Amino acid sequence: MSQLSELKRNAEKRGLITAPGFIDLHAHLREPGFEESETIATGARAALAGGFTTICAMPNTEPAIDSPGLVAELIARGAAAHAARVLPIACITRGRRGKELADLVELAAAGAVAFSDDGSPVADAQLFRNALEYARAAGRPILEHSQDLALSAGGVMHEGVVSARLGLAGMPSAAEESAIARDLALARLAGGRLHLSHVSTAGSVELVRRAKADGLAVTAEVTPHHLALTDEWVAGSRAFAWEDGGARGAPYDTATKVNPPLRTAADVRACWAGLMDGTIDAIATDHAPHASVRKDVEYQEAAFGISVFETAVPLLLAGVGAGWGTWDRVVETLTTGPARVLGIDVRPNDLVVIDPRAAWTPDAASLRSLGKNTPLIGRPLVGRVTTVVVDGDVRLDMALAQ
Amino acid sequence: MTWQRRHVLSTDDWSTAEIEQVLQTAGAMVEVLKRPIRRTPALRGRTVILFFAESSTRTRVSFELAAKALSADVTNITASGSSVEKGETLLDTVRTLTALGGDVIVMRHSASGAPYFVAARTDAAVINAGDGWHAHPTQGLLDAYTLRTSLGDLAGKRIVIVGDITHSRVARSDIDALVPLGATITLSGPPTLVPSAWRCGMTPRGTTYEPDLDHALDGADAVIALRLQTERQHAGLLPSIREYAHVWGLSEERVARMRPGAPVLHPGPMNEGVEIAASVAHGARSLIEAQVTNGVAVRMALLYLLAAGPEQKE
Numbered sequence: 001m002s003q004l005s006e007l008k009r010n011a012e013k014r015g016l017i018t019a020p021g022f023i024d025l026h027a028h029l030r031e032p033g034f035e036e037s038e039t040i041a042t043g044a045r046a047a048l049a050g051g052f053t054t055i056c057a058m059p060n061t062e063p064a065i066d067s068p069g070l071v072a073e074l075i076a077r078g079a080a081a082h083a084a085r086v087l088p089i090a091c092i093t094r095g096r097r098g099k100e101l102a103d104l105v106e107l108a109a110a111g112a113v114a115f116s117d118d119g120s121p122v123a124d125a126q127l128f129r130n131a132l133e134y135a136r137a138a139g140r141p142i143l144e145h146s147q148d149l150a151l152s153a154g155g156v157m158h159e160g161v162v163s164a165r166l167g168l169a170g171m172p173s174a175a176e177e178s179a180i181a182r183d184l185a186l187a188r189l190a191g192g193r194l195h196l197s198h199v200s201t202a203g204s205v206e207l208v209r210r211a212k213a214d215g216l217a218v219t220a221e222v223t224p225h226h227l228a229l230t231d232e233w234v235a236g237s238r239a240f241a242w243e244d245g246g247a248r249g250a251p252y253d254t255a256t257k258v259n260p261p262l263r264t265a266a267d268v269r270a271c272w273a274g275l276m277d278g279t280i281d282a283i284a285t286d287h288a289p290h291a292s293v294r295k296d297v298e299y300q301e302a303a304f305g306i307s308v309f310e311t312a313v314p315l316l317l318a319g320v321g322a323g324w325g326t327w328d329r330v331v332e333t334l335t336t337g338p339a340r341v342l343g344i345d346v347r348p349n350d351l352v353v354i355d356p357r358a359a360w361t362p363d364a365a366s367l368r369s370l371g372k373n374t375p376l377i378g379r380p381l382v383g384r385v386t387t388v389v390v391d392g393d394v395r396l397d398m399a400l401a402q
Numbered sequence: 403m404t405w406q407r408r409h410v411l412s413t414d415d416w417s418t419a420e421i422e423q424v425l426q427t428a429g430a431m432v433e434v435l436k437r438p439i440r441r442t443p444a445l446r447g448r449t450v451i452l453f454f455a456e457s458s459t460r461t462r463v464s465f466e467l468a469a470k471a472l473s474a475d476v477t478n479i480t481a482s483g484s485s486v487e488k489g490e491t492l493l494d495t496v497r498t499l500t501a502l503g504g505d506v507i508v509m510r511h512s513a514s515g516a517p518y519f520v521a522a523r524t525d526a527a528v529i530n531a532g533d534g535w536h537a538h539p540t541q542g543l544l545d546a547y548t549l550r551t552s553l554g555d556l557a558g559k560r561i562v563i564v565g566d567i568t569h570s571r572v573a574r575s576d577i578d579a580l581v582p583l584g585a586t587i588t589l590s591g592p593p594t595l596v597p598s599a600w601r602c603g604m605t606p607r608g609t610t611y612e613p614d615l616d617h618a619l620d621g622a623d624a625v626i627a628l629r630l631q632t633e634r635q636h637a638g639l640l641p642s643i644r645e646y647a648h649v650w651g652l653s654e655e656r657v658a659r660m661r662p663g664a665p666v667l668h669p670g671p672m673n674e675g676v677e678i679a680a681s682v683a684h685g686a687r688s689l690i691e692a693q694v695t696n697g698v699a700v701r702m703a704l705l706y707l708l709a710a711g712p713e714q715k716e
Binding site: 159160161163164165166167168170172250251252296297298299300301 | 414491492493511513514515516518519522533534535536537568571574597598599600604606
């Protein structure tokens, strides 16, 4: 028997859960350019601690990843980190400026697994059509951050009852939904492989559901935080969407500021329904670490983003525990789902072991990510990754780490 | 009742008893202000820092007079000329204010939630003197005090708030102070200036939305007009200031739709001829000057409750 299957058998005998290594379609590793927030090495190690053996690095770095040389450099630094496998995503447009296409075919040849201007939508519809059409020649999907910038301008949280109460400018659900409607129309026109990043509203899920029913080759992802947290967290709630009451934190915690914003419990419910019925193909973290200087400011001044890698599993387990989804589907959408989006294989020699009953409370010091920006700091959680194997090599072992 | 709160950040979670206690204490302060020597020693030896990161004259002076009437030492830190304008972060400012050792920080800031940021990082008591669109709790309390002097018990009274609700910290704090006292609120104003959720049936407890100001005013017990920031027109939220004045401005004919003698309030500063006609602002129904006077007493009450030692509180 191989070492891997023995590890698996022993873990299951002890009541632990095993799964193939998780694949994250959407992570911000911040290097090059923002190494005070995260580096490829710290990000890849934090990913391991969350059970991810393969992570896709978004190209909104400085410089942005828009040339084959940068793609190659990223691959080399990822390999040197010797933690989670790092796959580079390259820009759709040169410098992420939304003006002209990057050299998509050459970027793919250098190793880019997908294209995205994440953080910025491609506002020019003609350019986005061209991107979808041209990317077919590269054989790679376009991952689009769908957002109408005019509708969301100035917004710092979901527009609704909570934003009205807190006096914070809102981003309406329609800012996401109208952009997704446009992107779906353009995908119908252009063909190509459109993947929608971080869908977060009930309306978005329904648009994707209908497009798939019409036979459109579109895929979509949802984040762990959009599957658990609500806009009430901005007002200080620390209850998951399926819970009532509970302990509260202070309002206006900038760790809750994220784009797309935390939505309502009804949206969370719809995202789980979409995940379960196949509308949503993948769970992706949108891990967005930030140095404290970008978060320890007024709410409206703070950077968008949550540090997600290390808390994804307990959030998803909690949703399953509440009956909003099944663990089997969660594992699918963390493994075969994202693999299909990218057209890659699930690695047979990657493995993650999870203790589903381990109770722990995240604190800034113990997070491996340089980004301590998660509203889950101080919030008791249940479920933790204990061991991670990449290509047959045990790269994380919590028993040894402690 | 013993006062429990360390800060005054918003009154949205205050009990009716807490609001009553402030209003009763304010009543005692009004008496102090009527004395020939308008000063008590309640806060002698205490330091009140007025940190105004957004320009304001009325509220700052009101707090300054309140603190001085209680014999506190008062220091001003304003945006202009202070390091805030030189790009100092709020975090730096808080550290400095804390090191300076004030007992109370009274702060105004353009960012909603900024007082929570400060309160979490200082030992001083923090009083919110207005944060972004969020809250202006002392205004809400002084409006409640002023309305009570005119209407008596507010239970069952219907009060109209008209204007730019979305961007108004005064509207939010008026709701938070008046609803627990038993009043109901009718919000009125252009749909573009009322939060979408509040227009779609999810208005705060005790409030309703009525876009037609004439209907809103019919039989009302009082009206509070809000200041209209003229930049709302440039943001595309209003076709013109002229149309706003015509449709949502308080004219003499309009205020006559309320119950006889029903009072008119405005937090100031006013755009006369826009949200309120000059004849209404300075007419018999106007309580606008009383609001200013009562503001000092209400702020004295809060400073006293937060900062006076037990020996002063008999």
